[in-house]
Amino acid sequence: MMNKKLTGFLLALGLVLSPVAGHTQQKDTASADSGKGLDRMSKELDLSADQRSKVEAILETEKSKVEAIFNEERQKLQAVQQGTRASLEGVLTPEQMSKLDQKMRENAKNAPKKK
Numbered sequence: 001m002m003n004k005k006l007t008g009f010l011l012a013l014g015l016v017l018s019p020v021a022g023h024t025q026q027k028d029t030a031s032a033d034s035g036k037g038l039d040r041m042s043k044e045l046d047l048s049a050d051q052r053s054k055v056e057a058i059l060e061t062e063k064s065k066v067e068a069i070f071n072e073e074r075q076k077l078q079a080v081q082q083g084t085r086a087s088l089e090g091v092l093t094p095e096q097m098s099k100l101d102q103k104m105r106e107n108a109k110n111a112p113k114k115k
Contacts, residue, residue: 034063
Protein backbone atom coordinates (compact mmCIF):
# COMPACT_ATOMS: atom_id res chain seq x y z
CA MET A 1 0.00 0.00 0.00
CA MET A 2 2.80 2.43 0.93
CA ASN A 3 4.67 1.58 -2.27
CA LYS A 4 1.58 2.37 -4.37
CA LYS A 5 1.20 5.71 -2.60
CA LEU A 6 4.87 6.53 -3.20
CA THR A 7 4.59 5.53 -6.86
CA GLY A 8 1.48 7.68 -7.25
CA PHE A 9 3.24 10.58 -5.60
CA LEU A 10 6.28 10.18 -7.82
CA LEU A 11 4.13 10.11 -10.93
CA ALA A 12 2.27 13.25 -9.82
CA LEU A 13 5.54 14.97 -8.99
CA GLY A 14 6.93 13.91 -12.36
CA LEU A 15 3.93 15.42 -14.10
CA VAL A 16 4.57 18.69 -12.32
CA LEU A 17 8.24 18.61 -13.29
CA SER A 18 7.70 17.60 -16.91
CA PRO A 19 6.13 20.83 -18.22
CA VAL A 20 9.00 22.91 -16.90
CA ALA A 21 11.62 20.81 -18.62
CA GLY A 22 9.58 20.23 -21.74
CA HIS A 23 8.71 23.84 -22.47
CA THR A 24 12.24 24.84 -23.38
CA GLN A 25 12.56 21.93 -25.80
CA GLN A 26 9.34 22.94 -27.54
CA LYS A 27 10.44 26.52 -28.30
CA ASP A 28 12.40 25.67 -31.45
CA THR A 29 9.61 23.52 -32.84
CA ALA A 30 7.04 26.21 -32.07
CA SER A 31 9.04 28.81 -34.02
CA ALA A 32 9.16 26.61 -37.10
CA ASP A 33 5.47 25.76 -36.75
CA SER A 34 4.46 29.42 -36.43
CA GLY A 35 6.25 30.22 -39.71
CA LYS A 36 4.38 27.40 -41.44
CA GLY A 37 1.15 28.62 -39.85
CA LEU A 38 1.68 32.13 -41.21
CA ASP A 39 2.39 30.71 -44.68
CA ARG A 40 -0.77 28.62 -44.54
CA MET A 41 -2.81 31.58 -43.25
CA SER A 42 -1.45 33.78 -46.04
CA LYS A 43 -2.47 31.28 -48.69
CA GLU A 44 -5.87 30.40 -47.23
CA LEU A 45 -6.87 34.02 -46.64
CA ASP A 46 -5.11 35.33 -49.73
CA LEU A 47 -3.30 37.98 -47.69
CA SER A 48 -1.57 40.83 -49.46
CA ALA A 49 2.09 41.47 -48.65
CA ASP A 50 1.04 44.40 -46.45
CA GLN A 51 -1.54 42.30 -44.59
CA ARG A 52 0.95 39.48 -44.13
CA SER A 53 3.54 41.78 -42.56
CA LYS A 54 0.90 43.26 -40.22
CA VAL A 55 -0.41 39.82 -39.25
CA GLU A 56 3.15 38.66 -38.65
CA ALA A 57 3.77 41.63 -36.32
CA ILE A 58 0.57 40.88 -34.41
CA LEU A 59 1.53 37.23 -34.01
CA GLU A 60 5.06 38.15 -32.86
CA THR A 61 3.60 40.43 -30.19
CA GLU A 62 1.27 37.66 -29.06
CA LYS A 63 4.15 35.19 -29.01
CA SER A 64 6.15 37.49 -26.73
CA LYS A 65 3.21 37.87 -24.35
CA VAL A 66 2.58 34.12 -24.23
CA GLU A 67 6.27 33.42 -23.65
CA ALA A 68 6.30 35.90 -20.74
CA ILE A 69 3.36 34.07 -19.18
CA PHE A 70 5.10 30.71 -19.58
CA ASN A 71 8.28 32.10 -18.02
CA GLU A 72 6.35 33.46 -15.04
CA GLU A 73 4.52 30.18 -14.55
CA ARG A 74 7.78 28.23 -14.91
CA GLN A 75 9.30 30.30 -12.11
CA LYS A 76 6.28 29.63 -9.90
CA LEU A 77 6.48 25.91 -10.60
CA GLN A 78 10.19 25.85 -9.84
CA ALA A 79 9.54 27.59 -6.50
CA VAL A 80 6.91 24.98 -5.63
CA GLN A 81 9.27 22.17 -6.67
CA GLN A 82 12.10 23.59 -4.55
CA GLY A 83 9.78 23.89 -1.55
CA THR A 84 8.56 20.33 -2.04
CA ARG A 85 12.11 19.07 -2.31
CA ALA A 86 13.16 20.92 0.85
CA SER A 87 10.17 19.47 2.71
CA LEU A 88 10.98 15.97 1.50
CA GLU A 89 14.63 16.36 2.52
CA GLY A 90 13.39 17.10 6.04
CA VAL A 91 11.53 13.79 6.16
CA LEU A 92 13.46 11.34 4.00
CA THR A 93 16.90 9.92 4.65
CA PRO A 94 19.69 10.75 2.19
CA GLU A 95 19.37 7.23 0.78
CA GLN A 96 15.63 7.68 0.28
CA MET A 97 16.21 11.05 -1.40
CA SER A 98 18.72 9.41 -3.70
CA LYS A 99 16.16 6.73 -4.63
CA LEU A 100 13.53 9.41 -5.16
CA ASP A 101 15.86 11.39 -7.42
CA GLN A 102 16.69 8.27 -9.42
CA LYS A 103 13.00 7.36 -9.79
CA MET A 104 12.14 10.89 -10.91
CA ARG A 105 14.92 10.81 -13.53
CA GLU A 106 13.58 7.48 -14.81
CA ASN A 107 10.02 8.84 -14.94
CA ALA A 108 11.18 11.95 -16.81
CA LYS A 109 13.11 9.84 -19.29
CA ASN A 110 10.14 7.53 -19.88
CA ALA A 111 7.52 10.29 -20.00
CA PRO A 112 5.76 10.66 -23.33
CA LYS A 113 7.20 13.51 -25.37
CA LYS A 114 4.86 16.39 -26.24
CA LYS A 115 4.77 17.58 -29.83
